[in-house]
Amino acid sequence: MTRPVVDFTARRRASYEKLRDDLREIRARIDDIEATADSPDGLVSVTVVGRGELGELYLDPRIYRTKDSQALAASIVDTFRDAVEQAREQLFDITREYLPPEATPENTDVHTDPFMHQLDRRIEGEV
Template sequence: MAADREMVEAMRSRAETLRSQVERATAGFDSVMAQLRSVEVTAVSADRLVTVVVGADGKLRSLRLDPGIYHQPDSAELAATIEETIRVAGDAAQQRMVELCEPLLPPELVGQKDFTGSPEQLLESITGGFADILRKG
């Protein structure tokens, strides 16, 4: 009997912890969503000839090519440099979005899921993570 009561109390405590985490996450939802949508990251190529800005979704917002690119006529190399610079910026944008969301996440989700995509996809993944915890919990 005592073991059953302890188990019930542990389950109640866990449910209360999850409830407070969900409340904290939903309370900051609008603010975090606005921050996520405003994420922009600038990256500069190693040779400093390519500068890109990507948004939270990893999509290119701007591209600036230094006139020095005309001194290196290898178009394949230029294309590879542009693609790599966009990838670096996109990865940094994803990381920034995860950092913005981490305060809302229960410890079980921090570093455990691959949170990527647009702000909406990221928040959908977080919601799914909460649901997984509740199912397991």
């Protein structure tokens, strides 16, 4: 006896609907990401949101005590990178359940790997 095609199609549709719902939830959680980093001297503060977009930049007025614009620029860039790294770690935590066990923040593209892994699992029939 063969299995009805409708049963397989209904299961596949339900599986993809769940994946779609999961993606929507993840997107909403990503939109809520906020990470702030401060420079070592406390004169620069950077907040990034979402996937690492600049949300806020604060420069303490004491930065004007020195005229070294290159040092200030480097401090801003370094502080921004620190904040982006914090946001990336939050993004990894959000997508962690959709990744293989061996995934780490260093070897994972958090923007696509979780979804590729889930699709691979679905293709292989694990889910």
